[in-house]
Amino acid sequence: MDQVLILLEKTAMRAKLGFLLNMKSQGKKGDGEEARFLSSITPLRPGSMRVLARDGRSVQASEEARSTLIEANERSPLRKSLAKIASELAR
Incomplete structure (x- = not known):
């Protein structure tokens, strides 16, 4: 870097x-x-x-369940990070 x-x-x-x-x-x-x-x-x-x-655990759980991050773990730090970025880009 x-x-x-x-x-x-x-x-x-x-x-x-x-x-x-x-x-x-x-x-x-x-x-x-x-x-x-x-x-x-x-x-x-x-x-x-x-x-x-x-957030490897939530990603792995999501992959195994073939579901979204919010379905696998509603309080996932990765999901929260992605939601924050999405809201910033939507402004």
Whole structure:
């Protein structure tokens, strides 16, 4: 990721960049991951930053039941992350 960020800093772009932190851990570890990610992308002045939570259990349950995330686990952190992103994009 560091190499990509270095290349992006050298490249002139008119459009605002958006970043996605994928597989964020829960709790304090996840907060640290998000802080490191945010500090690494801040020099690029991102237009948006979105976060997808890590939730292997709900994904596996959803796959096994051949159902949606909300049917497998209504309180899934991944489902909540996806719902938040969808509402931001709908605005």
